[in-house]
């Protein structure tokens with residue numbers, strides 16, 4: 001069966017209730033990468049509720065996206081420890097450098113930037129995650145170097161290339177023990 005809202009809902013036919021709206025939206029987003037207007041209409045029909053209600057719920061939570069994600073996803077931590085260490089400057093630098101649109105995607109569609117709460121790596125603040133890898137102790141200069149390498153390689157920069165900036169939180173905890 002094909003992935004997508006129709007298939008996900010078909011699997012639960014006769015079992016769906018309105019209380020399941022959020023897990024349903026999460027599952028559809030996981031399958032499709034974002035919530036399309038069509039997906040929200042499908043959910044509304046399945047739950048016999050207005051589309052405006054589905055849209056209202058989806059837009060209330062910042063975990064949901066309404067546009068396809070880019071080739072590279074950058075999560076900028078805006079938790080307290082990172083805020084104190086100037087993470088706002090990193091976020092603003094990315095906005096300028098990548099010409100981010102309101103949906104967080106770069107003008108060329110290659111990058112998606114999202115601001116997130118604590119990534120659980122406060123000891124290396126300020127932190128970003130790039131395609132799932134942690135980069136800490138960042139400055140705008142290190143961020144530029146990381147993006148330059150990404151552009152040059154056409155692939156994700158390797159954390160090893162940034163010894164002071166790429167430490168998984170697990171490693172930090174191990175060292176502190």
Ligand code: FES
Pocket residue numbers: 077078079080081082083117118119120121122123125126127
């Ligand atoms: S506040 Fe950024 S990792 Fe905790």
